Amino acid sequence: MVSAGVVGGTGYTGVELLRILAVHPDIELRAITSRGNAGQRVDALYPSLRGHCELPFAEPDEGVLGELDLVFFATPNGTAMQMAPALLARGVRVIDLAADFRIRDVDLWSRWYGMQHACPELLEEAVYGLPEVHREALRGARLVANPGCYPTAVQLGFLPLLEAARVDPSRLIASAASGASGAGRAANVATLLCEISESLKAYAVDGHRHLPEIEQCLADAAGGAVDLTFTPHLAPMTRGIHATLFAELSADAGDGIESLQRLFESRYAGEPFVDVMPAGSHPETRSVRGANTCRIALHRPQGRGRVVVLSAIDNLVKGAAGQAVQNANLMFGLDERAGLGAPPLVP
Amino acid sequence: MVSAGVVGGTGYTGVELLRILAVHPDIELRAITSRGNAGQRVDALYPSLRGHCELPFAEPDEGVLGELDLVFFATPNGTAMQMAPALLARGVRVIDLAADFRIRDVDLWSRWYGMQHACPELLEEAVYGLPEVHREALRGARLVANPGCYPTAVQLGFLPLLEAARVDPSRLIASAASGASGAGRAANVATLLCEISESLKAYAVDGHRHLPEIEQCLADAAGGAVDLTFTPHLAPMTRGIHATLFAELSADAGDGIESLQRLFESRYAGEPFVDVMPAGSHPETRSVRGANTCRIALHRPQGRGRVVVLSAIDNLVKGAAGQAVQNANLMFGLDERAGLGAPPLVP
């Protein structure tokens, strides 16, 4: 049994970790920390966990956390990097669900996140936690950078095309929409029900922090620079990311949708959490609600020279807590699917 | 391993049964029938079940169903009573999620449901599937009438008060609201998103079919006639029932909210799926989303002579498919909680 702690358990990714770990057969949650709610029982803040979690929130204490096998950081950007070195030194493995270890170029990271990095020396060791790309490195990793929600949906949709050089890497477009839980559980006028229900809008079109993360990883796949236009949107719902990806097919890729479909099915054969739907499908975000699955479908409209990839995840699961548990399973040699087997909640 | 079938697997209670049974350790789903969709794979209609269910919908065939241990009817009212006698004769046990076996008075049933009963001789044997009242009778039962969604929420809230004669049974009021999934998955203008989102309304205030069911069961608890005013509402959401119950405290029940709280805690001690929250709480329907729990909280506003009971369930789980699985667990001597252990999905 792997003993685990969650730092920052009051946000949506934190409580989603608690929901998943509550039924995980091989990971036992021993500590949940929250500065603001220390002393309060978790199930007082989240009555949905009554009967599933008897722990109180604790102060983030290095002594307590240092006794565990694994610590998840479900904290704002800039927190994990403060505590990770000491925990690693004590032999605790770390998964950061925020962005502290996602970008290899520390200057690029500082520019986008507006702070100095506290432990740049760890960036090289940190494994980017997208199992569909880095599965082997994740086995046994000490420090894992859990991918962002948009990056997960966008990468899984573009990867086969870029790895196989089937599209022009200089003309990539990702138009994606997220539910409001992606904005976190903070007191904020902008995410009140009255501000965002019954409405849709784009945001951060001029530059979203997930852009450098996505471009870094897509460049790895393409074996060279990529140029991505990434426009996030806020959709009037709680969970779910839907990414609509556009790419121009390479001149010699004119062999049709069947060939592209085979490429994706082959790339993701055996992947437990990527579902390549029949060509022409339209994945709904609700079809992955509460589940660690990414559903993908391919289109080549009017047989013209562009491919459209649709990619849907639950931002709190495959886009955050579920992928973190998938990574934990790999790190500790558990069944990669452990704790992640329940079907989505539909309707 | 109990072999089971679902008749009428395309509606919301049917697909919810599939979701729950997909991870049930002791019940194996062997057949799903749907006249309208026979031949189609279940996961083509419900992509959320891709990877969880490989069965196609079949015609409802007595031969196939007759080989099973258990058949769930997730069908409209009037269907189960047509097939139940033959299945029972073959030794198959039956749980009807509709209303065919809920009302003991067959004339009363006919008046409210507008049809003749096909097998009134089975009404006496049928066990009303509210485990909190009929647990012992459910163990080993052949035929179970799964309660309605509103009746479950309303009864669990009123039962302790009536059993202990703490309130006036002639002045009961239940104002309840349901999400739209209670209206089923039928092509219907009245439940289009554009008709019901961002709006609330009462419906069937002059008489809802769940009234006689509730009054029958509350009369059993009270040991005499009750008079209930029941007003259902449609809330702009998919899942959840919230019942707000009003009753006048008996003259000698003036001992305060603490006494009422103890009454409820004592009545439901050990119940795996009833959660009596601290007095003064306000259960949210989302706090039971996807779970088989009924959360209850008590209030005695301004210390006056009325008690207000708040009761929340997921109409598709404790109000339908989850309670059916709980009943199946009891009927076959399984752990009553089997397959029903996952926490609610919040947010």
Place this chain on the structure above:
Amino acid sequence: MVSAGVVGGTGYTGVELLRILAVHPDIELRAITSRGNAGQRVDALYPSLRGHCELPFAEPDEGVLGELDLVFFATPNGTAMQMAPALLARGVRVIDLAADFRIRDVDLWSRWYGMQHACPELLEEAVYGLPEVHREALRGARLVANPGCYPTAVQLGFLPLLEAARVDPSRLIASAASGASGAGRAANVATLLCEISESLKAYAVDGHRHLPEIEQCLADAAGGAVDLTFTPHLAPMTRGIHATLFAELSADAGDGIESLQRLFESRYAGEPFVDVMPAGSHPETRSVRGANTCRIALHRPQGRGRVVVLSAIDNLVKGAAGQAVQNANLMFGLDERAGLGAPPLVP
């Protein structure tokens, strides 16, 4: 042309006032104040008003406001009472959309609102702004206490019954639900979309500030004390209040629903903003979205001894800004319907 100002223009009732006044033929908006947003253009905060309002938010300045004919206070409780005396002294008329002048008993007010009243001497002069009761007093009034949203919906539903002594005033029950805009536009975790969408809950069941206001006014109608149990609920939507009212018919009121229907139709004959629907109807809150109408429908379930009244309003219009404009029209001798003629927005 009546010159008007709005103090506290950034909240939902404030912006609703701006929306209505933007097309009012006889009232001209001259000033909008907001301490927090002074200097910012109104349409920068509310792009929906681009092209409709060129004013910036100003500091609340007595000099500027003192030049106007009318000032609306769309502020938190306790603000209007600080400024009203000075404005009245300058000849400015005042409508407070908050609770400062709603309760005649200043001690009762202090108990529920937790503060000392700044100008108790004005309570007697203040006219309670429910035109269906106080129309004559409102004509020419200097100071109007605009009713609360729940009180408007509940009173309009109960008034005919109490005025005509058709029900028992000691057993009144109001179960009401409001959209989230009733909670205002404050940064608050509790009203985030992710906290309240797809969920329903009761709140403040042990005591909501609107209770004494409602009881005061119903007692006036009944000509004696009333006992009301009032349970508010939060519905997952932005606008709308639906009140479901229960009362026990007096012994001599057994003349049926037709008689009750005639009572309501007669009581509200000629009322421009109360719509008594055919008996047995179920008003939807969306049917009054954006409009100043209260729709009412009567039921007498199963012909038993209880009457159920359904009452629906838009909490921001008839429950706040619209009623304030209706009151302003009366105060200044304008057409009572001026500015309030547009149909609701459906779907």
Place this chain on the structure above:
Amino acid sequence: MVSAGVVGGTGYTGVELLRILAVHPDIELRAITSRGNAGQRVDALYPSLRGHCELPFAEPDEGVLGELDLVFFATPNGTAMQMAPALLARGVRVIDLAADFRIRDVDLWSRWYGMQHACPELLEEAVYGLPEVHREALRGARLVANPGCYPTAVQLGFLPLLEAARVDPSRLIASAASGASGAGRAANVATLLCEISESLKAYAVDGHRHLPEIEQCLADAAGGAVDLTFTPHLAPMTRGIHATLFAELSADAGDGIESLQRLFESRYAGEPFVDVMPAGSHPETRSVRGANTCRIALHRPQGRGRVVVLSAIDNLVKGAAGQAVQNANLMFGLDERAGLGAPPLVP
């Protein structure tokens, strides 16, 4: 006073026409037809119109309609073309809110709409009702083809760029999302609240009927062929279209976002219903809810070679009924803004 009729008044565009015409100062609604609901009062089907419309639905009768000045067709595709010739022959002017007269190439129309055209001889006379392009032709037009909802949002966003040759017309991408009212008020499982709330999906990615309409009009603007990839999405809301448009800037258009902003402001100067927001804005669909406005904002992410245009409309207003009234105003020489002056409904 222009006398008008609405054929097909039961759908969402029909009732939206009724809502707008109810307060139009110069157009009087004289007849509303609906085969399915003939004889029923309009306000029985739409209680929101109680007090605003006393008409019953009538059978679509050429005699009655033939006496009017103007008939709006809010009918399915293929209906208006059956009745338009006879009405025009009687001197009645016609606005078709469906697609019968939008495509000049009758073969292309037949391919996409799957039927023969009933009056191809009228296609040349029909004026495409986008006032921002065809205002002069609309003045006095007899037959107007009201644009589709997506085409309105997409064209207004692309037009300035194509007319000024600032982008590559062969690489246009439009990723747009619509609320569910775009799918109409038909009994349909696919648009039930339980199927689409809390979810987002693309649809018709392989080919939506609005594609040829958009390409035809953009080609007019570009003065040559265009190649557009158009991916519609269904958003979990009732009203609103948000279009996110991507285009590659021409080599000589590298003069930055300020220049593009000036281009749009100049193109739409004086347009009563196009609002070019400050560069870098993010229009919300709710900011135009119930209004005839199209809000547009420009971005040039990271200063790279692509422009992103955001365009938001209310699909039932500027995308349907509101634009139809704007066209009617032009056709009859009325103030173009008549009946369309109310601010959007926010929140």
